[in-house]
Amino acid sequence: MIKEKSFSVLYRITANSKEEAQNLAQKIAVEQTIEFPPDLVERQSIFDNIVGNIEFAEYGDGQYRYWITYNDGAAGTEITQLFNVVFGNSSMQPGIWVEDVTFSSAFLSEYHGPHFGIAGIRKLLGVFHRPLLHCVIKPLGSTTAELARMAYEFAAGGADLIKDDHGITNQASAPFAERVAACADAVQKANEDTGGHAVYVANCTADGTKSHERALQAKKLGAGGILLAPVLTGFGMIREIADDPLVGLPIISHPSLSGGFIMPGPSGVVMSVLYGIFSRLAGADAVVFPSYGGRFTFTAEDCRKIAESARKHLGELAAIFPSPGGGITEETIPKLAQLYGRDVIYLVGGGIFRHGPDLLENTKFYKMMIQEIYS
Template sequence: MIEYETRYHFSQERFRVKYQIFEESKRAKEIAEAICVEQTIEFPIELTGNSIRENVVGKIEEIQNNHNSTVVTISYPVETVGNEPAQFFNVIMGNCSLFPNLKIIGLQLSPSIENIFPGPRYGISGLRKLLSIYNRPLLATAIKPMGLSTDQLAQMAYNLALGGVDIIKDDHGLADQPFSKFKDRVLKVTEAIHKANRETGFHTIYAPNITSNEQTMLKQAEFVKEAGSGALLVSPALSGFSSFITLRENTDLPILSHPAFLGGYLSIMDFDVLFGTIQRMIGADVVIFPNYGGRFTFSKEDCRKINHGLKKPFGSFKEIFPSPAGGMNIDSCGDIVSFYNKDVVLLIGGALHKAGADLTENVKAFKAQVEKIHVR
């Protein structure tokens, strides 16, 4: 029988992935052993020699049996990834994303793996410095709804900026559409916000949505920078993690990450991994996600995990802002700040419009409400 061997000299540097397997202990161990092979050689193990089994195949480092699941830590050699972020995701949960009852709940990167990810350019401290806001939550809103003309959206942005909101983003549904072309919207909304800033002395920035293919995003990011908008909005699950990374490496603007299309990934990754550590790795500065109590189904525990993943010590990656959203209102700001602490971007959209016809006054009320909150 053939036994294949590797001639490569492996460094023995390994990174670790923690999986939760929702099976009884015996079956969970069988699945863990299958993961070790499936995520590396994807080949009959009996046809490989010791050099491949010891140096290439994943290794089970720890098994913890819980009441209704088993937590398994598996290590992989860094050589299985090389220098490609996409290959990292392929190794940690490629084919096995098709397995039922399996989820990643933790990552422990080695130095070589950490170095292939750019991480946030700004993070919490950098974005605060950029906006010169140090002792309170950041305030954000969005221009919407889809279907409005560029002039209508620009007027809306002007009114919002007059009230003193810190960040105005495109709704993630705005793209390059016939009712509001991308370049026209970026120029007019940016100018409207700049006009408001000149009148108020505030420093509101604008984050146009540039979610697209890599080539288009790079061109649009450069256009946004030249226009002086100040930031970018991208949905990484739509653009792809690798394209998001390329964008981060080629722009010096802060990037807001939107959760569109990410929901399906929750079947294979826990909240703090998907919305926390991975977002820091790929280079987001602000992560938008559904808050508990909104129109989505995220619980307080889910959001606690996300907040932890965004701010816990994790290699050399900077802490980044959570931005809980999805049906929030002005009256809920106190609870939100109490839960996330002052390092949070309060994103309120439709509720600012529901509060009355005068958007400027509504933003002022929003800001006043936040300034009354005792922050920590």
């Protein structure tokens, strides 16, 4: 029985016959919910409210696709439990891929999702037509003064967003509070000097509740955005911080450790679901992923699907920016423009340091290049 508040997961199942696939789909519908022998369930209401409802979708390439629809009795209103129902125990079984997730509008009404999204970030930055340039202060091991100087130069050179490298957290070389205060101040000074609207994005990925504490601290210290790696912190942490009005800043999701789910193998979660749907449902306003053409092995088709998923219609949830990174350079941006279109944040890491000795001039070069490509 499918209720008003429900969501559906498309599983791709490897099996030798439709009967075997159907049997496995039925097992998933049980494993992900009651995890209990169905013949021992005493109440019909548990079948009606909790156990997933399977529906054959299609067959192709030796694999069977089934939609399984779960009612909110199983997932409740927490995204952590939603992910648990989508793939928790079944992640440990071979031959099961999560290919898509859809939600009833009643189910989705429990989620605010992104508080900024593409439109909100564009408004915040005052940039309405071109792609955004996102630079990274790095490498880890640099002092706070060095990182703040980079932040100034990126902002003064025209970067729209300047973030901590995702490996810079609270190490002795640049402790969190000291670094965030200095970098936020540096970006503010650059904005005053140039009339720009750049924002500094502080990496708040940390142990347990510290992620949320750091997001609040970052806000107080003048940061303009929050970086979180949801596979490290749990997707629930993004949601909580996104929904906290005392933080009230755009959230950028980083893919660290996500390879466990999205890399090829007998089981997994496709990139468009993990990066597009889950990050967005949690409330990320932009999602970082390694672009094709860089130092990772993602294909153009992978990246097209991620970008599409971030921007597609998803109930009332705001569309969010895809933010390809992982080796974006002056050579690759011209080639990427057609695939990503205008609603994209180019995350430029080491490449921008290589262009020339002056980081501010390098940033101007990248900014102008983007403006020209998209003029």
